[in-house]
Amino acid sequence: MNKKSKQMSWWTTGLITYLDFVLLQVPTTWLIPKFNKNNQTLQNVSGNIWQGQADWHKGNLRGSVTWRTRPWDLILLRAGANVEIHSGQTQIKGVVAYSLGQKIILNNISGQIAPETLKNIADWQWPANSIQLQDLSLRYKKDTGFSDSDGKLQWGGGELRYTFGQRQDQMNIPSLQGQVKAEAGKLIFDIQDQRSQKMANISLDPSMMLDVQLTQRMLLNVPSYDGKAGLDTYVISTRQPLLQGGL
Secondary structure, three states, X not given: OOHHHHHHHHHHXXXXXXXXXXXXXXXXXXXXXXXXXXXXXXXXXXXXXXXXXXXXXXXXEEEEEEEEEOHHHHHHOEEEEEEEEEEOOEEEEEEEEEEOOOOEEEEEEEXXXXXXXXXXXXXXXXXXXXXXXXXXXXXXXXXXXXXXXXXXXXXXXXXXXXXXXXXXXXXXXXXXXXXXXXXXXXXXXXXXXXXXXXXXXXXXXXXXXXXXXXEHHHHXXXXXXXXXXXXXXXXXXXXXXXXXXXX
């Protein structure tokens, strides 16, 4: 590379760096309406693309979100940020990115999902223990669903009071652990007890419909249950939107 080419390369690199710096200073309050004129999710937005915060609400859930952009993700042809989400006692943090292929990417997600958040999935009286998320990663694209997913969850369990049909009942949920994976475009949570015995299977499809299957072994924790089946047999299945009020 001759001297002139080197100078041109340095000028180009400097210009790109400068433009990135200018772009990251754009106020978020100006940018959001350009991409979402009917924004009903984010409120009280402050800061800029580089770093900022906002209040949010979706359905019955409310909370706050903070972000700090990861400029080097642009090298991978995606926009990424370190994000923290709070909603009551629910706290989740990790890396969120959006690629040119319209794919949402989550990496290194950790935190806890509190009972009041679970109540928006099913309006029951949940145990006081939060669900712990550990190193969750996934890829999601609207037309193909989930892929490249991994991670773990832990839940201390406790007494769950719920309504099934017209009947109110309770379940003494044991300590549970779960492995996250993706199959056929669905996000799968394989739920087991502390002895690695099958307890439940939870799946989320690309349209954000939630399917829950419970095994005979899990239902034996319901004092009033007297059904007969193999311990690994799924005996109850339900299907509903992920959140009440939709996404």
